[in-house]
Amino acid sequence: MKNELIDILFKYNTDNSEDYPSENILLCLEEIRNYLELKGIHCEISIYDVAGSDGRQVRRGNLFSYNPKSRNPFLLMQGHIDTVPFSGEYSYCTEAGELVGRGSVDMKGSILSMIEAYEKMYHNEYINPPALLITGDEEANSFAGIRHFIENNNIPICFCINGEPSSFEINTAFKGVLIVEVLIKGGCLHSSDSNDVSIIEKHIDLFNDVKKFIETVRSVSDERLGRTIAAFTVVNAGNKSNQLPEQMRLSFNARIVRDSGVYLDIYNDILGKYLDKQEVCFDIMFFNPLEIDLEEKERNVLTRALNVSGFSFSETVMRAFTEASFLNQAGYRTIICGPGDLSLAHVDQKLERVDLGLLESYRDFLIEFVKEYNKK
Numbered sequence: 001m002k003n004e005l006i007d008i009l010f011k012y013n014t015d016n017s018e019d020y021p022s023e024n025i026l027l028c029l030e031e032i033r034n035y036l037e038l039k040g041i042h043c044e045i046s047i048y049d050v051a052g053s054d055g056r057q058v059r060r061g062n063l064f065s066y067n068p069k070s071r072n073p074f075l076l077m078q079g080h081i082d083t084v085p086f087s088g089e090y091s092y093c094t095e096a097g098e099l100v101g102r103g104s105v106d107m108k109g110s111i112l113s114m115i116e117a118y119e120k121m122y123h124n125e126y127i128n129p130p131a132l133l134i135t136g137d138e139e140a141n142s143f144a145g146i147r148h149f150i151e152n153n154n155i156p157i158c159f160c161i162n163g164e165p166s167s168f169e170i171n172t173a174f175k176g177v178l179i180v181e182v183l184i185k186g187g188c189l190h191s192s193d194s195n196d197v198s199i200i201e202k203h204i205d206l207f208n209d210v211k212k213f214i215e216t217v218r219s220v221s222d223e224r225l226g227r228t229i230a231a232f233t234v235v236n237a238g239n240k241s242n243q244l245p246e247q248m249r250l251s252f253n254a255r256i257v258r259d260s261g262v263y264l265d266i267y268n269d270i271l272g273k274y275l276d277k278q279e280v281c282f283d284i285m286f287f288n289p290l291e292i293d294l295e296e297k298e299r300n301v302l303t304r305a306l307n308v309s310g311f312s313f314s315e316t317v318m319r320a321f322t323e324a325s326f327l328n329q330a331g332y333r334t335i336i337c338g339p340g341d342l343s344l345a346h347v348d349q350k351l352e353r354v355d356l357g358l359l360e361s362y363r364d365f366l367i368e369f370v371k372e373y374n375k376k
């Protein structure tokens with residue numbers, strides 16, 4: 001793989017969170033655009049703004065490229081450039097044939113292969129030519145990148161490959177998601193001034209009911225999509241031992257396998273008694289699971305392209321929630337296929353790694369896919 005491109009993608013720490021919105025995401029996309037334009041490739045960055053938790057607006061963008069000489073529906077390769085936050089000093093390297101560091105798996109490694117594949121194909125003539133979309137916000141800001149693309153795109157796209165890590169499996173079924181954020185307001189008092197119970201003590205029953213909700217939804221399953229996976233991920237209150245906490249934040253989520261109505265019934269049954277309490281504010285977000293049925297031609301094309309890179313066709317479920325769900329819901333036929341191992345996404349940045357040979361295979365798979373798709 002090209003060192004020049006590895007440097008462009010990885011020298012920027014593109015860590016993304018609502019707490020510290022980073023300027024680097026847009027800088028990195030601008031550098032990719034410059035790289036492509038020097039190769040005579042037409043490229044646009046479509047700008048939007050996101051707000052940090054302190055209210056500060058930060059400029060972001062999506063990089064979108066297609067050959068404007070063609071008007072036929074495009075084959076889109078798609079990924080996100082932003083990465084999940086980590087602790088410790090940012091670093092990346094290539095060692096023993098592997099690319100190591102934040103984003104190598106999720107998902108700058110895939111983007112590296114996509115750019116190399118795209119560069120090789122851009123000037124060729126195809127009935128359905130390739131296009132490239134790199135979004136700026138997937139790991140934070142409620143998928144602002146792909147939402148912005150969907151709202152503004154008017155270029156026809158017939159099929160899309162999202163490069164999230166799938167170990168070359170073809171994901172055609174996507175679990176949905178249900179996320180609940182709870183904010184509880186208390187009074188900010190000295191703990192020796194008052195014998196008032198704190199909001200922590202007062203809401204231990206709520207903790208137990210969240211646990212009950214999670215345990216109940218874990219028993220919901222579906223034949224194709226498998227089991228519901230649920231977790232209680234945030235409890236945040238207080239920071240001084242002699243002060244009652246002013247507020248408490250809880251968050252829990254589920255990767256859902258049935259229509260959200262099934263989960264909302266359980267939610268109302270178990271947590272309904274808290275919903276009209278003045279000091280407790282619940283914010284719930286959900287997205288239904290999705291499945292696509294591959295057409296015979298699509299299945300054959302994917303099989304042949306995988307075979308050329310030494311892989312066989314295997315159709316599986318994506319357990320993480322990704323931009324592929326937004327694309328499919330908006331009517332863009334999207335599968336996930338990427339080179340990385342999903343269990344190495346969101347881990348310690350020194351453990352996040354992908355074999356450079358797999359990135360080469362992925363690049364070759366993408367080129368072969370476009371070639372095969374365009375065969376009569």
Ligand SMILES: [Zn+2]
Nearest residue numbers: 106107138164
């Ligand atoms: Zn990702």
